[in-house]
Amino acid sequence: MSALNTVSDPISAVIAQPEAPARNRLLDSLRRHPTAIFGGTVLALMILMAIFAPWLGTTDPLALSPIRRLRPPGEQWWFGTDMLGRDVYSRVVYGARVSLAVGLAVAVLSSVIGLAIGLVTGFLRWADAIVMRIMDGLMSIPSVLLAIALIALTEASLQNVIIAITITEIPRVVRLVRGLVLTLREQPYVEAAIASGTRLHRILLKHILPNTIAPLLVQATYICASAMITEAILSFIGAGTPPNIPSWGNVMAEARSLFQLAGYLIFFPGLFLSLTVLAVNLLGDGMRDALDPRLARRM
Numbered sequence: 001m002s003a004l005n006t007v008s009d010p011i012s013a014v015i016a017q018p019e020a021p022a023r024n025r026l027l028d029s030l031r032r033h034p035t036a037i038f039g040g041t042v043l044a045l046m047i048l049m050a051i052f053a054p055w056l057g058t059t060d061p062l063a064l065s066p067i068r069r070l071r072p073p074g075e076q077w078w079f080g081t082d083m084l085g086r087d088v089y090s091r092v093v094y095g096a097r098v099s100l101a102v103g104l105a106v107a108v109l110s111s112v113i114g115l116a117i118g119l120v121t122g123f124l125r126w127a128d129a130i131v132m133r134i135m136d137g138l139m140s141i142p143s144v145l146l147a148i149a150l151i152a153l154t155e156a157s158l159q160n161v162i163i164a165i166t167i168t169e170i171p172r173v174v175r176l177v178r179g180l181v182l183t184l185r186e187q188p189y190v191e192a193a194i195a196s197g198t199r200l201h202r203i204l205l206k207h208i209l210p211n212t213i214a215p216l217l218v219q220a221t222y223i224c225a226s227a228m229i230t231e232a233i234l235s236f237i238g239a240g241t242p243p244n245i246p247s248w249g250n251v252m253a254e255a256r257s258l259f260q261l262a263g264y265l266i267f268f269p270g271l272f273l274s275l276t277v278l279a280v281n282l283l284g285d286g287m288r289d290a291l292d293p294r295l296a297r298r299m
Helices: 002-016 022-031 034-051 088-123 125-139 143-152 158-184 188-195 200-211 213-236 248-254 264-291 293-298
Strands: none
Touching (some): 034 264, 088 125, 088 158, 088 200, 088 213, 088 248, 125 158, 143 158, 158 200, 188 200, 213 248, 213 264, 248 264
């Protein structure tokens, strides 16, 4: 009897142990992914650099000085100077503000708008046929070309760049949420809520919405990375933020004619852009593994 009690006690203790909160499970799972930790650390450093840019920058990123033009990287000018004598280091530091602002803003706006449209479209069959044809039409146009066309109708500004890129990313979020809703609305608990006469908004908010948050968070990280690359492409071809707003795309665009003479003008902003996009993607991969129940059980 005592041996049986000693065996059953640990089992009963495990059964009686309350389940850890979802937030703690997510943090514990992320700690098991070194790449996710690396990505989150790099992204946090980039955000801090953008916030404290006025204190980290050595000079005004727009200050012109023809006397010091095209100085190579050294002790005084860490990343060198461009063809107008502007400090490349300061321009890269301040450029983080634009790229991160565009990435985060596009990720939030497209996720919120796409979530609202996807919930309604996936649950109401009559709206699905209309809305999804519009989304298919938008997705048939390359995102960069669509963004260029939208910006061409307005003036070049940071706000218009965010709006244009957001419009190109909304269809992808809508298709993701719609696919999830089509699966969830066939679940027994949703059918029971419908049969009991529960109102549509309560079904969407209480039964459908909580099950779409985890995939949507992962998708938002990829949208953030894609938006930063799109902004850099638009700025590189002259259709993005105006020249008086330093961004990584602008810095590379202004130096493309001097690539062979002063390659550092493109190397440093390109390096920071690549590191930031890589960090966001690694963080997204870690969140996907942490939030996927099948992968979590396997690990």
